[in-house]
Amino acid sequence: MITLVRCTALVALLGAALTACGTTEAPRRPAASTASSASSAKPSVPTLAPGPAGLTPVFEHGPRTAGRTVALxxxxxxxxxxxxxAAAGEHFDNPxxxxxxRELKVPATVFMTGRWAEEYPDQARALGRDRLFEVANHSYSHYAFTADCYGLPTVDRGRMRADVERAYAAFREAGVRDPMPYFRFPGGCHDPAALKELAAAGVTAVQWDVVSGDAFATDPDAVARQVLDGVRPGSVVVLHCTRSAAPVTEAAVRAVVPELRRQGYRFVKVSELVGSGNART
Structure with a gap:
């Protein structure tokens, strides 16, 4: 666990002080492809400082001692x-x-692939404009960034950064406002080579510490139990927003939310957890 310290000075004045600060404040547009167009008036969000040897930093969960917060x-x-x-009728969305x-008033972070944004631009745009949510990057292709990752096709190493940037381009085309500088590896699969390739993209990789098990599940109660058994203060829970691959997620969420609130948990977006503390792989 590393205590997170907010940096309040202007980025231009930080210089070497970034190393001592632990995190940096980044524009809500990724440095790799939109930094030149980001206005100083744009809101800023916390990111992590680069990891060892300048590798992309990895965030898994928030602090365990800063109150009962949890990010779905x-x-x-x-x-x-x-x-x-999709053209044949398969639903990769879940309105x-x-x-x-929205009904439960639960803030959440949606890790979106660029291909999803292209298929459902109206929904992508609505998510990006709703203050209840924040949109982050899940790659363009949803191809794996390592070999042997749940049977996913793989991205060539030299195309990894381009795949991430292509997703941000798809978000802009769909009208998503200020996507977050956070990235989730497809399947969660990464290695030092992938972290090195994405270093120049200026993103913080976001993993999780609670696996919901909703992918391809048919029993919402089992998914809910798995989440409730795993959540601790500062947890990041991974679920899915894809009807065809995770058809019971909504029912599981409707069971999980009131129970966690009964236990005193407060739901937050990933950015709030990153802004309060971090654990790095």
Whole structure:
């Protein structure tokens, strides 16, 4: 656990002090492709300082001792080659889940692939403009950044950064406002080589410490139990926003939210956890 210290000086004046600060404040647009267009008037969000040897930093959960906070995160998955399946009627979105989160007033972070944003631009834009949510990057293609990652196709090492930047371009095309400088590896699979390739993209990699088990699940009660058994203060829970691959997520969320609130938990976005503390791999 590393205590997070907010930096309040202007980035231009930080210089070498960044190393001592532990985190940096980054524009809500990724440095790799939009830094030149980011206005100083844009809101800023916390990111982590680079890891050892300048590698992309990795965030897993918030502090365990700073109150009962928990972040629900939803992966909006769609791989680059699934267009024909969507055209045939398969649903990679989940509007009723998003409606449930709004009804329950649960803030959340949605890790979206660029391909999902292209398929559902209206929904992507609505998520990006709703203060209840923040949109972060889940790659463009949802191809893996390592070999042997749950059977996913893999991105060539030399194309990894371009794949992340292509997702941000898809968000802009869909009208998503100020996507976060956070990135979730498809399948969560990463290694030092992938962290090195993404270092110049200026993102913080966000993992999780609670696996919901909602992917391909058929029993919402089992998913809810797995989440409730795993949550601790500062937890990041990984769920999915894809009807065809995670059909019981909404029902599980409707069970989890009131119970965690009964236990005294407060739901937050990932940015709040990053802003209060971090654990690094």
């Amino acid at each position: 995160t939803f992966d909006a998955d769609m791989t680059a080659d699934q267009g024909p399946r 009723s889940l998003i409606a449930a989160l």
